[in-house]
């Protein structure tokens with residue numbers, strides 16, 4: 001190991017990986033520091049990958065009419081296999097690109113030097129011309145809740161459940177809460193989903209929100225809106241969640257899924273002049289520079305959109321700026337949202353609510369999955385693709401999809417919607433021949449449905 005690098009990246013999640021690969025391919029000496037034993041970040045070990053692998057295993061089990069009381073350890077074994085493959089792959093990227101991997105927890109000594117505390121107690125200092133923070137985020141834990149109790153878990157520790165509970169209360173109906181409510185309901189256990197707000201995922205299009213609430217309820221999830229946590233009691237027999245409305249929800253396990261905090265604490269940032277807001281998010285400009293121009297921050301530690309997909313791109317953009325002083329691309333905007341509830345959701349661009357508020361003359365085209373041959377063949381007829389377009393120019397303004405493969409289907413529309421000028425047109429879907437039968441055909445059906453409304 002050297003003591004001085006061109007670029008030091010802290011964190012080996014998608015943000016750190018995107019930054020490190022760009023910097024090393026740009027010919028710089030790069031080191032990546034991570035406190036975890038393996039590369040991949042919380043994305044690979046505690047977030048995206050394990051939750052999606054678990055979801056897939058449970059869905060497969062359900063469609064095979066599988067075990068009625070599957071062991072949670074067995075379910076996680078599949079996820080462990082995927083995690084191992086991902087780690088191996090990602091470690092190979094670093095080795096091939098001659099990026100030094102340093103194990104330990106990094107903290108700034110001053111704005112140009114960090115100290116890394118290794119697992120064996122050793123401490124080493126490293127200096128760099130540029131630093132890129134990609135330290136991610138962790139579940140927010142209210143101070144009055146005892147997370148050492150085996151029945152109280154968050155999205156990190158839920159993956160270490162010893163056995164499959166018979167019932168679970170998910171507190172917090174954001175993306176992670178809704179996903180885990182679906183996943184556990186897929187195991188046919190009793191699920192309570194407690195929402196602080198009066199709607200689920202209020203940033204989505206209303207029709208999609210309604211579809212999600214309907215299908216979660218229909219699958220058996222008990223949703224309670226506009227509720228607030230008061231206190232929790234846990235013992236050997238279960239957990240009792242007391243709500244401010246005086247309701248008491250009993251279950252085997254409580255999954256706290258309310259909020260996340262940026263991993264910006266205990267990193268000596270106060271010695272550097274880097275600013276952090278009240279949610280622990282590092283404040284950056286459009287080029288991902290902090291108040292110290294040679295220190296960049298990307299991914300979950302800078303806050304929204306808190307997606308692996310965005311983190312990777314932010315890492316690439318920040319490293320490009322760090323290397324060249326410019327980056328054409330900037331903050332990630334207009335990126336798709338993929339929500340892996342069952343059924344899944346994906347959306348891109350404006351909702352009807354936003355277009356109405358902005359007084360944009362738009363029209364809607366729908367394609368219901370139950371009308372598509374491919375959906376009928378594969379038995380996935382629950383779902384809809386909805387295209388919002390300008391009624392005069394036919395420019396696509398928003399795409400919203402609910403149903404199986406929604407997070408894949410969205411990208412077909414994205415390819416057209418992100419075209420410049422007149423190339424972004426609904427007509428593409430009418431004038432292009434699609435394979436048949438496919439789910440992609442939904443675009444043609446939705447486009448024709450929408451055009452019928454403007455003729």
Ligand SMILES: Cc1cc2nc3c(=O)[nH]c(=O)nc-3n(C[C@H](O)[C@H](O)[C@H](O)COP(=O)(O)OP(=O)(O)OC[C@H]3O[C@@H](n4cnc5c(N)ncnc54)[C@H](O)[C@@H]3O)c2cc1C
Nearest residue numbers: 011013014015035041042043047106136299300306307308
């Ligand atoms: C349950 C769940 C499901 C999710 N599902 C999806 C999904 O389907 N799609 C999607 O796009 N996103 C999803 N996300 C979000 C996604 O995981 C994050 O947006 C992504 O991991 C952020 O990447 P990152 O590089 O910013 O940080 P992370 O992946 O969090 O990696 C940060 C790394 O930095 C390390 N670190 C922190 N502090 C230090 C320090 N001081 N010194 C050394 N190392 C340090 C951490 O240990 C970690 O290894 C999900 C998240 C959760 C929790």
